[in-house]
Amino acid sequence: MELFPYEEFRPYQREIYEKTYTTLLTGGTLLINAPTGLGKTAAVISAAAKYILETGGVVHYTVRTRTELEPPVRELANIMRRGVELDYVVIKSRQDMCCYQQLKKLDYLEFLAECNLLKSMDKCVYYPPRDVSIPLKNVSAYIKFLCTAYSCPYEYAKARLNRAKLIISTYYYILGREHIDLKDRAVIIDEAHSIFDAVIHLYTVKVSETDVKSAYREAKKYGFLEEASKIYALLTFIRKMSGVVDLGDLLGIVEDLDLENAIWEIIKKKTDEKINPYTPLILLRELKNALKSRIKYFSEIRGEDATKVLVLQPLDPTSLVKEKLKEAKSVIYISGTLPISLFSTTLGLIKYSHIDISFSEYIPRQNYLSIVDLGVTTKFTERSEDMYVKIAQRIADIINISPGGVLAVFPSYEVLKGVRKYLSISIPHWYEGSQEVDLHNLPDRFFIGAVARGRYAEGVEYVRDGKNLLSTVAVVGVPYPEPSPYLEKRVESLRPRLGEKAWNSVYLYYAIIAVRQAIGRLFRGPGDRGVLIFLDRRYAEPDIWSSLSDILSGSLIVNELGEAKENIIHFFTSVLKVAK
Structure with a gap:
């Protein structure tokens, strides 16, 4: 069956289609730079579908933002309308996929806490997810269909991540902090020119003076006085310092914080009180984990007075990209503005194929x-x-x-x-x-x-x-x-x-x-x-x-x-x- 969803190939599309298929089949790295409007997505998705149907392999297609999910989903829908059956899943952030519109207005960490509270109290009508068959049209219709079927779109998609043959997701599910097993899988990274910025964003930790002050008050309120005193030391540090700060000094302040126990107890008490169980101590745990990780960070304090923010940013996003993708069978980077030479040099690629349509x-x-x-x-x-x-x-x-x-x-x-x-x-x-x-x-x-x-x-x-x-x-x-x-x-x-x-x-x-x-x-x-x-x-x-x-x-x-x-x-x- 012909998988390409249009009557004929545009100029350069066949080359992209064939080179993508060959790389998926044999493994390795392929860089594709082709201008917007050429039809890269249709060519690449078609090649991925052919590879999956012929070999049973798994392909993970990933984009930076939720709006960028639409083109690959649209092209997949065009292919499936030709009678092609593919086991696929589409996933983005839990909050973006939530059926409760009012929860989308919360800050993300507060949303997560509220989501977990609703599930623990059996008050989420969409959880646990139901296994349903979804007609694919676009991302919003995909989510709406699952909500109408009273099946949490996020939990539905998450449950299928390890068994779907084609996964279409945002970068987080490949490049985020959580480990994902990519062994023998193929990865396609769209808008690849933005990958370094995306990784920096995913691994950046920001804790404001207001966040630390709230954490101090909450620890004190719920009886964690020893933790409260250590949090106050962090608050004093942020108030006194500005500009670049020493990572060792920061770690010395937070490494003895017993945050796990405090967070657990505070969440439990808030859940019993039937209020949003979010606690700002979760942010401090994120800070502590980042400081204790193997990632090399740059730290600085920005702002003035009560608006100060402690920021940790990864120094070498290229090493994080390579670490995440090292077990993948093949990796295909595609973009309309990818400077092939600069990109390959920065990422340290030695052996790779490329298509560079100027x-x-x-x-x-x-x-x-x-x-x-x-x-x-x-x-x-x-x-x-x-x-x-x-x-x-x-x-x-x-x-x-x-x-x-x-x-x-x-x-x-x-x-x-x-x-x-x-x-x-x-x-x-x-x-x-x-x-x-x-x-x-x-x-x-x-x-x-x-x-x-x-x-x-x-x-x-x-x-x-x-x-x-x-x-x-x-x-x-x-x-x-x-x-x-x-x-x-x-x-x-x-x-x-x-x-x-x-x-x-x-x-x-x-x-x-x-x-x-x-x-x-x-x-x-x-x-x-x-x-x-x-x-x-x-x-x-x-x-x-x-x-x-x-x-x-x-x-x-x-x-x-x-x-x-x-x-x-x-x-x-x-x-x-x-x-x-």
């Missing part, structure tokens, strides 16, 4: 005009009011020339604010951080000032009736993450393994992904057309140029954007003629 292969060169302006930069040492004025003048010119929407992506809020005060815009306009953009009611011409890695520069579409409303994307500066003690420590931790490449694996990696994500707002498919403008001379430097060569090759290199004005006008005139 921007210029997918988008015809005549469909875009790219310009590098050498006359400006947002380099930290050269930021000034005069530089902000120059950038603002260029953006104003871009807006005046462009026939459609203009998206300007800034490296930080600081630069955005610096430039914004010199902009006077007559068309409808919005700035990230101060105004909400109604993406469903954008006019034909508009301007959005966005921030790299923000909500308007990644994962959003500016589309109406299938047509992209953007005509121009201007990348202002190079969107390196702002230097911080944490990032510098990460570079330092990578240096023994990567040497001079350590800095690129942290800073350049994030910058290149941010640029490609910004460009992806304008180019969602080979039929899109527009202008790409890079407002920073550093785009002409070797490291950045080589990392973006598929986009930058053939660019106009100018000292001032005005030099390219006639080229831009001619390009848009040609585009409008083609459209007519």
Whole structure:
């Protein structure tokens, strides 16, 4: 039976399908970089289904966020509508799958406590889960069907994790703290460019001064006076310290805390009182466990006065990824913005296969005009009011020339604010951080000032009736993450393994992904057309140029954007003629 759910393959889809199937069959590592709109998900899911049906193997397909579950579930549903039978399961966080809408408004730890309370008192009408057959359409329909059948969607999915042949989940179920046996299993990681950030998020521990104060009061209230005094020592430490703190000092404060007994007794008493059994001591247990684990952490205290927060972040997310995936039979990383060379170097991959479909292969060169302006930069040492004025003048010119929407992506809020005060815009306009953009009611011409890695520069579409409303994307500066003690420590931790490449694996990696994500707002498919403008001379430097060569090759290199004005006008005139 033909498993591919469409009449024919789009360009490059067959290559992805066949290479994915071969890797699943023989094992190993495959990196796939292919632009958005090409149909990666359909090709990969089809190959996974073929592999499962022919070999009986198990495939775990994982995505970063709950919204990213929809594409693989949708493609699986398309395959199953062709008469294919697959033993599958879809799972995300317990709270997201809960049938009680009012519980979704609680903080996550409070939700868990309330969930456990309802189950222990036999008051959850959806627990234990019922074994039902589910027609697959999309994630929300999957959950709604189970709720209608009075079967807890989370518990239903969890019970099937070890016997399903195809698992579609968020990253947590592969990369989280809990151990999962991946021996002889295949793992497909979607949006792989974000895997390091995702792992950092999953393993980060945050405990606020307010949390510690609440834990102290609760320990005291329920008679755990010795624990209360030790918790107060932690509270004093957080109040007195700021910035980077020593892990040994922290561990010395919390390692003798008898939290298990205190948590057990407090939960029991609260359950007897029929109140939410959550206790902030659970957060302190998480902190203690992190400090005592083998994971190398960076710790600092952020904020001031009563808003202080103790933060632990893993120093080497790459080692956590490798540890989690080391027993998998095969691992396939897929993304629309995966810098293959930087990614493989950072992860320490030596032997792997790859498919790297460049921007210029997918988008015809005549469909875009790219310009590098050498006359400006947002380099930290050269930021000034005069530089902000120059950038603002260029953006104003871009807006005046462009026939459609203009998206300007800034490296930080600081630069955005610096430039914004010199902009006077007559068309409808919005700035990230101060105004909400109604993406469903954008006019034909508009301007959005966005921030790299923000909500308007990644994962959003500016589309109406299938047509992209953007005509121009201007990348202002190079969107390196702002230097911080944490990032510098990460570079330092990578240096023994990567040497001079350590800095690129942290800073350049994030910058290149941010640029490609910004460009992806304008180019969602080979039929899109527009202008790409890079407002920073550093785009002409070797490291950045080589990392973006598929986009930058053939660019106009100018000292001032005005030099390219006639080229831009001619390009848009040609585009409008083609459209007519």
